[in-house]
Amino acid sequence: MMSKxxxxxxxxxxxxxxxxxxxxxxxxxxxxxWKIAVFAIALMMLTVLIRP
Structure with a gap:
C-alpha cells in the first residue's frame, strides 16, 4: 500500500x-x-530491498 x-x-x-x-x-x-524519476526509481528499489 505504501509503495503504491x-x-x-x-x-x-x-x-x-x-x-x-x-x-x-x-x-x-x-x-x-527526470531527477524526480531517478529519485523515484532509487526509492522504490530501496523499499523492495527493505521488504522481508
Missing part, C-alpha cells in the same frame, strides 16, 4: 514539474523532471 501511494505522489510531482517547475534546488527548470 509513494508511486502516485512521485508521479504527481513529475507532472507538476513539467507543467510548472517546483523551484526547489535542482528543480528550477521543466526539463529537470
Amino acid at each position: 501511494a509513494l508511486a502516485v505522489i512521485l508521479l504527481l510531482a513529475m507532472a507538476i514539474q513539467v507543467i510548472r517547475p517546483l523551484n526547489l534546488p535542482g528543480l528550477r527548470h521543466r526539463r529537470d523532471f
Whole structure:
C-alpha cells in the first residue's frame, strides 16, 4: 500500500514539474523532471530491498 501511494505522489510531482517547475534546488527548470524519476526509481528499489 505504501509503495503504491509513494508511486502516485512521485508521479504527481513529475507532472507538476513539467507543467510548472517546483523551484526547489535542482528543480528550477521543466526539463529537470527526470531527477524526480531517478529519485523515484532509487526509492522504490530501496523499499523492495527493505521488504522481508
